[in-house]
Amino acid sequence: MGLSLQDRAMLAGECGLAAQMAMRILERMRPIVGAQSFLDISAAHIDSALFQGDATLAYAERLAALGAQVVVPTTLNVSGVDEHGWRAWAVPPDWADKARRQMAAYQSMGCKPTWTCAPYQESQRPSLGDQVAWGESSAVVFANSVLGARTERYPDLMDICAAITGRVPAAGLHLDANRAGQVLLTLRGIPPALQASESFYGVLGHFVGKAVARRIPVIQGLEVCPTEDQLKALGAAAASSGAVALFHIVGVTPEARTESAALQGRRPLAEITVTLDKLRAARKELSTITGAALDLVVLGSPHFSLTEFQALVPLVEGHRRHPDVQFLITASRVVKAMAARAGYLAAIKQFGGTITVDTCILTTPMLPRSVKMLMTNSAKYAYYAPGLLGAQIVYGDLKDCVRSAICGHIVRDNTLWKS
């Protein structure tokens, strides 16, 4: 136990000033997270490149000026601006300049310019048991829960320290014993048709995050096998309303072959029954709009996947959005290019849809003030838009979103949510 020779060398400045600063920050964090030592990581995903103001830019440029280089394969999360497309929106030029400087600083450290909150949809994925350091709450929960890789919920500013040193404190979800489920949630009386529907997962995630806060949930009683997009939606929602970094679904996720495996043979700290009534209440919380007025439909938080593009095409084909409602998809450069190659983008363009890459409506000031009434199929957008944008929002499924964009006002099919 204790620090390795390499850790000490970094702290002593023998591996350069950037590695020294990064290791010093990690060493100050080590007792706070309760670690005795550090362990190696095989990859990193960096949220720190997201421009938030002069301080995050100063941090990036300080590390870059000190000669920082990452020592493991490292992808980049969303940035503060769509590097090449920002002029089409209301982004102030000063913001764009600084955000692009911050992007350049992280690229100079050897990070891959993926600019996406869903790197698992395009880059090489970590495998079951791999130790990694990921930032971005929705990506962390996906890596831990769906892939079975091991990462703590790394905050901005720390993820890059891990990538520069290749080390993280040996604590938290990196260790077997800390990955046991703690709260057992049992679905009861939820119709299978609802369980199979897209909007169910954002609502379930929102409920779970609020119910468990920072504990690890084990969900049992699911009668359908959710898709990866649905698991992505569940995790992102639970990581917004709570601090969920790992969930287990019995019979679905890799560390939850059985209930006992998910709980590592222990008794749960708490048990919660998830009823239709509780989920209806959670669904209600995701919407702040009561009327029908609509300015913008926005999809893609976490970033839209290729299968989501595929599902969208038949819904928009042959239709045109209402002239008063904008239709926006946020995605990564790579997935947009894949969607273009698959022939999905023509129908979206004819529908009047636009695609923003590198960033999202929450992380760049792209929306003009006139855009006040939003609709989305993302529980994460629904959760954060009121606070971050001062906008109102309604949560629906993909079909609701497309129909509303065509009609020019909010329409939701509530059939599945009635008993």
Add this chain to the structure above:
Amino acid sequence: MEVIIQGRSLVPGTAEGIALVGTEPLSFWGGYDQHTGEIIDRRHALSGKNARHRILAIPGTRGSSTTTAVLLEAVHRGTAPAALLTVGADTFLSLAAIVADELFGSVLPVVALSQHDFALMKSGQHISIQPDGQVLIAD
């Protein structure tokens, strides 16, 4: 009446100010306006309250990993709380305070308390914090 409690100093420093106490976790990203110090999570019980230069006591953070960046910006702009008190160690808030020290030499004390001690505090009380994690609460 004065109460002295002993917390665990995560990021040491001295601070004093008026307490702003919340009983639910907060994401600073989407929840804290770095320009003003206002709590802007409209689903949070402290929504609309201003935490600038206050002793902000919350159980911890939740949600976005950008919370640290927002708090760092707030320290840089002078809109951060004077100190942070949490239930148990909160790594996000501690990290932001450590980087603020590394980058700007700014002092933002972070102290972890037990659930029992945390419950002794109320908004509006005068609180002072010592580098060893001692917290003095005065009505």
